[in-house]
Amino acid sequence: MEQKRWSNQWGRWALTAGALVISAGAVAAPPSPAMLANACAGCHGTYGGSAGPAMPSLAGQSKEAIVVAMQKFKSGERPSTVMGRLAKGYTDADFAAMGAFFAGQKLHPTQQTLNPARVARGASLQEANCSRCHLEDGKEGKDDTPAMASQWLPYLEMQMALYLEGKRKMPEKMAEKVKPLSVEDLEALLHYYASVK
Amino acid sequence: MTTDRRNFLKLMGAGGVGASLAACSTTGTGLDKSAGRRVVVVGGGYGGTIAAKYIRMMDKSIEVVLIEPNRQFVSCPFSNLYIGGLLPDLSTLTIGYDKLAANHGIKMVHDTVTAVDPVKKTVTVSSGGTIDYDRLVLSPGIDFRTEEIAGYDLATTPQIMPHAWKAGPQTVLLRKQLEDMPNGGTVVLSVPLGPFRCPPGPYERASMIAMYLKQHKPKSKIVVLDANPDIVSKAGLFRKGWKKHYEGIIQYRGGQKVTAVDAKNRSVSIEGMEEVKGDVINVIPPQRAGLVAGKAGVIGPDKKWCPVNGTTFESTLQKNIHVIGDACIAGAMPKSGYSANSEAKICASNIVALMNGKETIDMSGINVCFSFLSAKEAVSVAGVYAVQDGKIIAVPNSGGVSPDLSEVEAVYASSWLKNILTEMST
Numbered sequence: 328m329e330q331k332r333w334s335n336q337w338g339r340w341a342l343t344a345g346a347l348v349i350s351a352g353a354v355a356a357p358p359s360p361a362m363l364a365n366a367c368a369g370c371h372g373t374y375g376g377s378a379g380p381a382m383p384s385l386a387g388q389s390k391e392a393i394v395v396a397m398q399k400f401k402s403g404e405r406p407s408t409v410m411g412r413l414a415k416g417y418t419d420a421d422f423a424a425m426g427a428f429f430a431g432q433k434l435h436p437t438q439q440t441l442n443p444a445r446v447a448r449g450a451s452l453q454e455a456n457c458s459r460c461h462l463e464d465g466k467e468g469k470d471d472t473p474a475m476a477s478q479w480l481p482y483l484e485m486q487m488a489l490y491l492e493g494k495r496k497m498p499e500k501m502a503e504k505v506k507p508l509s510v511e512d513l514e515a516l517l518h519y520y521a522s523v524k
Numbered sequence: 525m526t527t528d529r530r531n532f533l534k535l536m537g538a539g540g541v542g543a544s545l546a547a548c549s550t551t552g553t554g555l556d557k558s559a560g561r562r563v564v565v566v567g568g569g570y571g572g573t574i575a576a577k578y579i580r581m582m583d584k585s586i587e588v589v590l591i592e593p594n595r596q597f598v599s600c601p602f603s604n605l606y607i608g609g610l611l612p613d614l615s616t617l618t619i620g621y622d623k624l625a626a627n628h629g630i631k632m633v634h635d636t637v638t639a640v641d642p643v644k645k646t647v648t649v650s651s652g653g654t655i656d657y658d659r660l661v662l663s664p665g666i667d668f669r670t671e672e673i674a675g676y677d678l679a680t681t682p683q684i685m686p687h688a689w690k691a692g693p694q695t696v697l698l699r700k701q702l703e704d705m706p707n708g709g710t711v712v713l714s715v716p717l718g719p720f721r722c723p724p725g726p727y728e729r730a731s732m733i734a735m736y737l738k739q740h741k742p743k744s745k746i747v748v749l750d751a752n753p754d755i756v757s758k759a760g761l762f763r764k765g766w767k768k769h770y771e772g773i774i775q776y777r778g779g780q781k782v783t784a785v786d787a788k789n790r791s792v793s794i795e796g797m798e799e800v801k802g803d804v805i806n807v808i809p810p811q812r813a814g815l816v817a818g819k820a821g822v823i824g825p826d827k828k829w830c831p832v833n834g835t836t837f838e839s840t841l842q843k844n845i846h847v848i849g850d851a852c853i854a855g856a857m858p859k860s861g862y863s864a865n866s867e868a869k870i871c872a873s874n875i876v877a878l879m880n881g882k883e884t885i886d887m888s889g890i891n892v893c894f895s896f897l898s899a900k901e902a903v904s905v906a907g908v909y910a911v912q913d914g915k916i917i918a919v920p921n922s923g924g925v926s927p928d929l930s931e932v933e934a935v936y937a938s939s940w941l942k943n944i945l946t947e948m949s950t
Contacts, residue, residue, distance in 0.1 A: 356885045358885060358886050358910075361873065366888055366890040368865075368943075371943065373577075377939075408930060416919035416922030
C-alpha cells in the first residue's frame with residue numbers, strides 16, 4: 328500500500344517533468360536535477376569530476392549516455408557492484424534529470440601517468456577504428472556512446488576487461504572493430520583516451 | 525568590537541580568504557554581518573565541510589563560516605585498515621581545510637563552540653567571541669554516553685582502553701597496543717547498542733584485527749562482545765568472511781552488553797554477570813549527538829539524537845538550526861560518512877532555497893558504505909533515499925548488500941575514499 332502510493336507519486340513527478348507539483352500536502356518541490364546528481368558526487372566527485380581511479384567521471388557525458396548506462400545497470404545488463412543496487416532507486420525521468428545535469432558540466436581533466444608511445448599509437452588507432460562513434464578524440468560520443476576523454480586509465484582497463492571477458496556486451500560495431508585488435512593495441516587506445524584533455 | 529576584531533585577525537590567518545572579506549562586511553570587522561546573510565557551520569567532518577562548500581557553490585552571496593577546532597581532519601572510514609596494518613600511517617586519511625576555504629571563500633574559524641543562543645542567533649566560541657548567524661548547521665558527529673559504563677572516565681579510560689571511534693591518536697594507540705601485545709594475548713572488542721556511528725564499523729574492525737592476529741600473533745584471538753542481539757549490518761557477509769578467514773580467531777558473542785570497565789585490572793563486566801579479561805581492550809561506548817547539539821537544545825526526547833525535518837534537516841526543536849550527519853535522526857539513512865555527505869548537500873540546497881524565499885526541494889539521498897573483510901576483499905551496502913510524509917525512507921526495491929566478498933569492491937572502496945575526501949578538501 329505504502330509502496331504503491333509512493334511509486335504513484337514518482338509517476339506524477341515524471342509526468343510533470345520537473346514542474347512544480349501542487350497537491351494536497353505537497354510542501355516541497357520534487358528533487359531537482361542538482362539534488363539527484365549531487366548525491367552521486369560522493370563516489371564520482373563534485374560535479375561528476377572523479378578523483379578516484381576506479382570511478383568514471385560523469386562530467387561532460389551526454390544525457391543519452393548517462394540514461395542508457397543507468398538503465399543497463401538497473402536491468403543488470405551491465406555488470407556492477409553498487410551501481411545496479413543504486414540504479415534501482417530511480418526512474419527513467421530521474422536518469423534523464425541526472426544526465427542533463429552531468430551533460431552541462433565541463434569535461435574533467437585528470438592528471439595521470441601514461442605511456443607516451445602508447446598514447447601516440449592509440450591516437451592513430453582511434454582515428455582509423457573508433458572515431459565514427461567516439462567523436463572529437465573521445466570528448467564526445469555518437470548517440471549514447473560515452474565520452475572517453477580524460478577518464479582514469481584503471482577505470483578504462485576494468486571496463487575493457489569486462490568487455491573481453493564477455494561480461495559487458497559490446498555494441499555490434501564496437502565488437503567488429505575490437506576483434507582484430509591485439510591486447511597491446513587496445514591498451515594503447517585506452518592510454519590515448521586517458522590522455523585527451 | 526574587540527572580540528570581532530580578534531576574530532577578524534584570526535580569519536585573516538586562517539585560510540587565505542582575507543580578500544573575500546571586504547565584500548561581506550561594511551564595517552571591516554569581518555564577522556559583523558550587518559551587510560549580508562550568513563550561515564555558520566559547526567564541525568569540519570564528512571557533513572560540515574560539504575554543507576559549507578555546497579552552500580557557497582549554490583549561492584556566493586551567502587557568507588559561510590566553518591567552525592572546527594582542529595586544523596586537520598582524520599577520516600574514520602578506512603581507519604580500521606590502519607589498525608589492521610594495511611596502511612603505514614594515517615596520511616591518506618588526513619585532509620586540511622586551506623584549499624576548501626580558498627576555493628569556495630569559506631571563512632574558517634579554528635575554535636570550539638561553547639554556547640549557542642537560538643533566540644539571538646549567535647554562537648560563542650572558546651576565545652570569547654560571538655558570531656551571528658541567519659542559519660546554523662550543526663554537524664558535530666558523536667559524543668559518548670560514558671555514564672552508562674561504570675568505572676569509565678572519559679579523560680583516562682580511553683588511554684588504557686581506546687575507543688578509536690574518533691580517528692586520530694586513539695586509532696594510533698589501538699594499533700600500538702596490538703603491536704605490543706604478546707602472541708597468545710586476547711583482544712576484547714565491545715560493541716554498544718545501536719544506533720551508533722558506522723553500523724558495520726565494529727565488525728570491520730574485528731575483521732581487520734583478526735587479519736593482523738592471524739598473520740602476526742597466530743596464538744591470539746579476539747572476543748567480540750556485542751550489546752546487540754546480532755551483528756547489526758551486513759551480518760551474513762561478515763559471518764561468511766569470518767568463517768572463510770578467521771575461524772577460531774574471532775569469537776563472537778551477541779547480546780553481551782558491557783556495563784562496567786576496570787582499566788587497572790584490564791577487564792570489562794557484562795551486566796555484572798561475567799568478567800572478561802583482555803590484553804587489549806577496545807571499548808566502543810554507547811553514543812549520542814556531539815556536544816554542541818546539547819548546547820543548542822536540539823537533542824530530542826530520547827536524550828541521544830536530534831530530530832530533524834526530512835526535507836531541510838532543520839531541527840524540529842529549534843528554528844534556523846539544521847543538524848546533519850551522525851547526530852541527526854535521518855530516518856532510514858544510516859549514520860555513515862556517505863550519509864553525512866549526502867545529507868549536507870540536501871540541507872545546503874534547502875538552506876539556499878529558504879534564504880532566497882524559494883520553495884524547498886524534496887530530498888534525494890544516497891548511502892554507500894564499504895567494509896573490508898581481508899587485505900583484498902570488501903563488501904558494501906548501498907541505498908537510495910527519498911522523503912515520504914515527512915519521513916526519510918529507503919526507496920522500495922533498491923539498494924542492499926553485496927552478494928559476496930569481492931576483490932573489485934575493495935578497489936572501488938579505495939577510489940570512493942579518494943573521491944569523498946577530495947570532495948571535502950577542495
